[in-house]
Amino acid sequence: MNKLMEIVSRSNSIAITSHIDPDGDSIGSILGLGLALKQKYKNIKILIRDSLPSRYEFLPGSELIKKYDDIEEQKFDLLFVLDCGDEKRIGSNEILKNSKTIVNIDHHISNTKFGDINIIDASSSSTCEMVFSFIKDLNLLINKEVATCIYTGIVTDSGNFMYDSATEKTHLIASELLKTNLNKGRIIYNLYQRKSINSLKFIGYSLTNMKIALDGRLAIFKVTLDLLNEFNVSYDNIEGLVSYGRDIEGIDISVVIREQENGKVKLSFRSKDDDVDVRALAQLFNGGGHKKASGATLTASLAEAESMVIEKSRKFVRW
């Protein structure tokens, strides 16, 4: 850690980034680390490829997040890449090539260790949990703003502490974070209690039309662009759909098969048991993730994708 403190201290320009399609853990970790570093260092940029999903706009410092395209030169003495299992998911070759030192902090077991320094802990509930310790190691302050970001990442990536990855350590950290007097109600409200009526109607429709395959072991939700249009919702609004299938008794795998604009489909997998490894399943579609939560993208029609998913899931469910 002394080595890292030294690298941070002597870097004249520091950037922090994360993966494309950012989630609560990626946004929480880049903002948490960014706000902490800003306590002591001046030239800190927080960059991602995509626009910030609106549900995270409430986070302190969210206005500091810029897109790669918004800055002149993606060239830094030090680049932190957070919560990003593989360099392609950064969404920019330039920033990776041009930055002198790359520090890769992540909790995905599949991490390709693309950094000059790699801090990988697959047992951690979230990258935010790791960033919490990292900030402390750097002797920076976990103030209310930093804590708000870190807490957001922990709750979103641990399923509100429900996943096994939320350990006694995770709860100790949560306890420390709450000591900063952060406004938890505001976090929960922004993450979970701002649903649109349309999105709930869409969930209602999807539950009514859910398909069960493999003798009650696989739940399938198909989401077409037409359907999203009809209900006037974006996929962002119905992210939790896949978990409804997982939570059915007897279901081993739940999948959302979602039509994309470009003739591709996205798959999102969930399982409720370590014995049903949907990361391995997603890898068959060149995807990745965690054992109980994974995803992939492929070029296929919805119907083709459905057939493939059923076929390939066959050897992952428990007979």
Added chain:
Amino acid sequence: MNKLMEIVSRSNSIAITSHIDPDGDSIGSILGLGLALKQKYKNIKILIRDSLPSRYEFLPGSELIKKYDDIEEQKFDLLFVLDCGDEKRIGSNEILKNSKTIVNIDHHISNTKFGDINIIDASSSSTCEMVFSFIKDLNLLINKEVATCIYTGIVTDSGNFMYDSATEKTHLIASELLKTNLNKGRIIYNLYQRKSINSLKFIGYSLTNMKIALDGRLAIFKVTLDLLNEFNVSYDNIEGLVSYGRDIEGIDISVVIREQENGKVKLSFRSKDDDVDVRALAQLFNGGGHKKASGATLTASLAEAESMVIEKSRKFVRW
């Protein structure tokens, strides 16, 4: 606490009970305390009025729970009443009248302090959180079995740590409980991941037919006996329905109006903000509960109940 230890020590018969229509916190707390007391004391009875809901059957010691009707005499030296805001909710006059010393441990702000000793902490996430401290004060062991019961009560009553009542102390306790190496996956599976397909189809139907009133501030779900029959589900299976309405942006109050066998209807209220006090609303129907979660029973048709709810909610929503 010395006084209490003395009372426990000199009691030849001890019973532990909770409220009718038991939930995770009531079952978790009576089993947690029961298993802990059994480490040192022999004559411990765990009693409730109703049958144990099947989702709690996995809890260690659940086979020890008996119904009042199953025992010969409801007469004890010491009676613990846990998680029970008022003596009527115990569901037995006899046990209350015949027991020598009554210890009332609860986290409902409305508790009527009907015990000889009343330990009330409305700031606690759950009665289980209080029982955790109580067991430690009695110098009994929080082993894996006890921890499993206590953890179950905390997560069910704190909305998986989402409610404001889950404080830094709650997380510290959760951390200690996880140290016992309890099987969290099994708890989560039994509480949340054993839903029936029918219950999800019912949720789908209910979301599709949800009614919005008071200019987008009140969400109403009506559940008839016919509908439950048609979908072949019991209300137990769809308990979470009311929270779907709460989590809509702009909705201040969500209510489930549920037809009963006896010509009565049950109301279940939720709000997402302390400023919208559904406990006070429920009290207008002679009910009670917490600020953000409450309930009541009244004699009325569904349509009458709906009109009354809309009318009385009018001054509780935020205009």
